[in-house]
Amino acid sequence: MLIDSHAHILSLEDPEAAVERASEVGVGKIISIGTGLESSINTVELTKKYNGIYSSIGIHPHTASSYTDEVMSEFEKLLDDPKVVGLGETGLDYHYMNSTKEEQIRSCEAHIYLATKHSLPFVIHIRDADDDLIEILKTKNLNENPGVIHCFSSNWDYAKKYLDLGFFISFSGILTFKRAEEIRDVAKKSPIDRVLYETDSPYLAPVPKRGKDNEPCYVEYVATLLAEIKDLSLDELNDQILENVCTLFHKIPKDKTSLI
Numbered sequence: 001m002l003i004d005s006h007a008h009i010l011s012l013e014d015p016e017a018a019v020e021r022a023s024e025v026g027v028g029k030i031i032s033i034g035t036g037l038e039s040s041i042n043t044v045e046l047t048k049k050y051n052g053i054y055s056s057i058g059i060h061p062h063t064a065s066s067y068t069d070e071v072m073s074e075f076e077k078l079l080d081d082p083k084v085v086g087l088g089e090t091g092l093d094y095h096y097m098n099s100t101k102e103e104q105i106r107s108c109e110a111h112i113y114l115a116t117k118h119s120l121p122f123v124i125h126i127r128d129a130d131d132d133l134i135e136i137l138k139t140k141n142l143n144e145n146p147g148v149i150h151c152f153s154s155n156w157d158y159a160k161k162y163l164d165l166g167f168f169i170s171f172s173g174i175l176t177f178k179r180a181e182e183i184r185d186v187a188k189k190s191p192i193d194r195v196l197y198e199t200d201s202p203y204l205a206p207v208p209k210r211g212k213d214n215e216p217c218y219v220e221y222v223a224t225l226l227a228e229i230k231d232l233s234l235d236e237l238n239d240q241i242l243e244n245v246c247t248l249f250h251k252i253p254k255d256k257t258s259l260i
């Protein structure tokens with residue numbers, strides 16, 4: 001069974017058809033990611049229609065300027081839902097800077113606070129801001145499995161720092177890109193019980209679908225390459241990933257029932 005641990009299902013052109021295609025190739029679980037209050041509420045609704053879809057809710061760093069205490073208390077109410085399994089995606093993105101540094105840091109810290117308070121993991125998007133994020137994380141009293149660095153796109157030095165803080169590292173379609181030697185090196189060196197894979201659909205479609213809209217069924221390509229890098233069969237890797245996903249997102253049951 002494949003698991004897409006990070007997808008923006010509601011941003012896909014035809015979410016329903018994409019979920020069906022994912023189910024056909026053996027995807028059994030998907031974590032659908034909210035990027036703001038509205039998209040988080042909608043993704044929580046979506047999880048009610050499918051057996052194997054879960055949600056993580058939060059404000060993306062691009063829209064961190066929409067952060068308010070009221071929005072966070074709306075998120076807190078949603079955490080009672082059994083299928084809301086994490087906070088975020090949150091994080092820092094100094095590449096696009098769609099929100100100011102201060103707005104991003106304030107929002108990120110609020111997500112970490114709420115996740116820690118409710119013993120839930122948080123999902124981190126990080127770009128060109130690793131040093132600031134690591135400084136912030138070091139000052140927090142983090143849970144044992146605090147969260148995941150999603151769509152990892154940095155180097156081994158940073159990966160090591162996140163691993164030492166207890167984080168999981170998640171690999172997206174970038175792993176399959178020709179010039180991504182550094183990312184494949186991180187995948188090779190990361191402990192097998194700390195890695196995840198994902199699509200981040202509709203973005204970053206893996207080779208050989210590069211250039212197309214990404215969707216959860218393409219997680220197969222990322223999983224296949226990761227299995228090769230880790231010198232495991234695809235089945236062996238997938239069993240380990242199920243273990244990892246359910247350890248981190250501990251509200252997700254460790255079963256192999258169908259997605260739909």
Ligand SMILES: [Zn+2]
Binds near residue numbers: 006008033089200
């Ligand atoms: Zn994302």
